[in-house]
Amino acid sequence: xxxxxxxxxxxxxxxxxxxxxxxxxxxxxxxxxxxxxxxxxxxxxxxxxxxxxxxxxxxxxxxxxxxxxxxxxxxxxxxxxxxxxxxxxxxxxxxxxxxxxxxxxxxxxxxxxxxxxxxxxxxxxxxxxxxxxxxxxxxxxxxxxxxxxxxxxxxxxxxxxxxxxxxxxxxxxxxxxxxxxxxxxxxxxxxxxxxxxxxxxxxxxxxxxxxxxxxxxxxxxxxxxxxxxxxxxxxxxxxxxxxxxxxx
Amino acid sequence: xxxxxxxxxxxxxxxxxxxxxxxxxxxxxxxxxxxxxxxxxxxxxxxxxxxxxxxxxxxxxxxxxxxxxxxxxxxxxxxxxxxxxxxxxxxxxxxxxxxxxxxxxxxxxx
Numbered sequence: 438x439x440x441x442x443x444x445x446x447x448x449x450x451x452x453x454x455x456x457x458x459x460x461x462x463x464x465x466x467x468x469x470x471x472x473x474x475x476x477x478x479x480x481x482x483x484x485x486x487x488x489x490x491x492x493x494x495x496x497x498x499x500x501x502x503x504x505x506x507x508x509x510x511x512x513x514x515x516x517x518x519x520x521x522x523x524x525x526x527x528x529x530x531x532x533x534x535x536x537x538x539x540x541x542x543x544x545x546x547x548x549x550x551x552x553x554x555x556x557x558x559x560x561x562x563x564x565x566x567x568x569x570x571x572x573x574x575x576x577x578x579x580x581x582x583x584x585x586x587x588x589x590x591x592x593x594x595x596x597x598x599x600x601x602x603x604x605x606x607x608x609x610x611x612x613x614x615x616x617x618x619x620x621x622x623x624x625x626x627x628x629x630x631x632x633x634x635x636x637x638x639x640x641x642x643x644x645x646x647x648x649x650x651x652x653x654x655x656x657x658x659x660x661x662x663x664x665x666x667x668x669x670x671x672x673x674x675x676x677x678x679x680x681x682x683x684x685x
Numbered sequence: 686x687x688x689x690x691x692x693x694x695x696x697x698x699x700x701x702x703x704x705x706x707x708x709x710x711x712x713x714x715x716x717x718x719x720x721x722x723x724x725x726x727x728x729x730x731x732x733x734x735x736x737x738x739x740x741x742x743x744x745x746x747x748x749x750x751x752x753x754x755x756x757x758x759x760x761x762x763x764x765x766x767x768x769x770x771x772x773x774x775x776x777x778x779x780x781x782x783x784x785x786x787x788x789x790x791x792x793x794x795x
Contacts, residue, residue, distance in 0.1 A: 446777050450745045453731040453738060467739035468687055473686035479695020484704055485714055488719045654730045 502553035514620075548594040548631065551603030551674040555594045559631035559669045560638050562587075564650070566624035567658035575626060575659060577610040579649065580617075581626060584608065587645015590637050595673045598622045603674035618676050632636045634665030686741065688728060713754040713760065716770050719748060720753035723777045726784040732790045753777070 548555045562583065567573025578596060585596055595602045600617040602608075605621070614621035630637060641647055642661070655657040707712060709767050724746040731737040760769030 441779075444776055445783055449727050449730055449784060453727070453734075453736045453741050467743060470688045470743040474743055475691025476695040476698075477691075478746070479692040480704075481695075481714070481718055481721055482700045483696040483699030484706055485718055487700065494741050581738060582787065595705075600792045617718040 462604050469555060482568055486517055495555060502616070503536075518675050522673070525673070525675065525678075531588070545593065550677070551594065551601045551606070552677050554671060554673045555631060556668060556670040557593070557631045558634050558665070559592070559594075559668050560634050560665045562626075562628040562630075562650075562661060562668070564624070564628070564659060565659045566627045567660070570658050573657040574613075574654075575615070575624060575660050577608050577615045579659075580615055580626065580628070581608050582649040583646045584651065586644050587628065587630045587637075590630075590641035590646065591646050592632045592637060594631040594671050595620070596629050599672070600626055601671050601674040603677050605676055607675065618674065629669050629671060631669055631671060634667075638663055638665055692725075710788070712766065713757050716753040716757050716773050717750045719774055719781075720749040721778045723780050723784075724749045726781050726788070730784045730788050730791075733788060744765075 452563070473590060535646060546552045564575055564579075564583070566575055584595055584597070597608070597617045600606075600622075606617060609616050611621060614623065614628075616622065650659075650661045654661060699741045724742070727745065730735060731741070754772055757766055757770045760766035
């Protein structure tokens with residue numbers, strides 16, 4: 438209790454009232470000190486009130502670092518993919534050179550296998566998550582169903598957001614993202630399928646793929662559209678390669 | 686008077702310059718600010734009572750701020766940093782209020 442009374446009683450530095458008050462000489466130096474102290478106090482108040490002191494710099498910079506790292510990795514991935522594409526073309530050219538002839542692949546084999554870029558008429562499905570509903574998020578299973586529906590409807594080549602599907606393609610869920618060929622995608626999903634647009638859209642609409650999409654639309658608010666295109670260009674799947682076999 | 690000029694200059698400069706507080710100082714800044722406020726209000730009261738002294742002001746300001754930061758620092762070391770800073774804030778808060786009341790009585794006579 439005495440402590441609290443003392444706090445209230447001696448609120449001012451007791452020295453203020455004593456002999457210090459009347460030492461008028463040699464004031465020049467302490468005067469500047471007073472100015473400096475006032476300056477310091479103003480700096481402190483303003484800095485803290487403007488939030489400069491409490492900006493969560495470390496968190497923000499860490500976040501920026503991570504984003505930069507992810508972007509860098511993505512860029513590197515892109516570069517490597519381009520390099521792989523270039524090397525694949527080179528291998529093809531060398532093969533043709535060595536063997537003295539172009540390896541002739543059946544056209545349908547080329548398009549179905551995903552080994553080379555193809556173009557032709559087809560349809561584009563655009564599927565968009567429902568942002569207002571947690572259950573309205575498209576998952577890997579949905580994409581698989583739709584892709585299978587497209588194959589069933591007679592599609593000759595399919596790509597999802599620009600990633601060509603081949604026999605080795607995996608459409609998987611990784612965290613909250615769908616990955617195709619191990620690259621993550623985000624909504625909206627553009628599924629391009631080459632085939633006769635008319636018959637493709639007709640048999641897709643009456644097949645299990647459209648049924649699945651309509652189910653998603655009805656129950657989870659996922660929106661989807663189907664357009665036919667006269668010309669679609671689908672790249673090759675860069676993941677296709679021979680692992681164990683070699684030429685004798 | 687000089688203290689007020691310095692104060693205004695400091696505020697203006699901080700607004701223009703917008704400095705970033707070093708990270709290690711951040712936990713101590715709130716307590717240091719309240720300590721500084723206490724010294725300023727005490728100085729204002731002394732000024733009104735015509736007992737203001739440059740030396741006492743400078744010394745009390747620096748020692749208040751330093752001790753406040755030191756107490757919180759020690760508190761952090763022994764794991765009661767937030768409690769100790771509360772204690773410092775309570776004591777300094779009482780002082781500020783009492784001094785402000787004295788100033789109010791002198792200036793407004795109420």
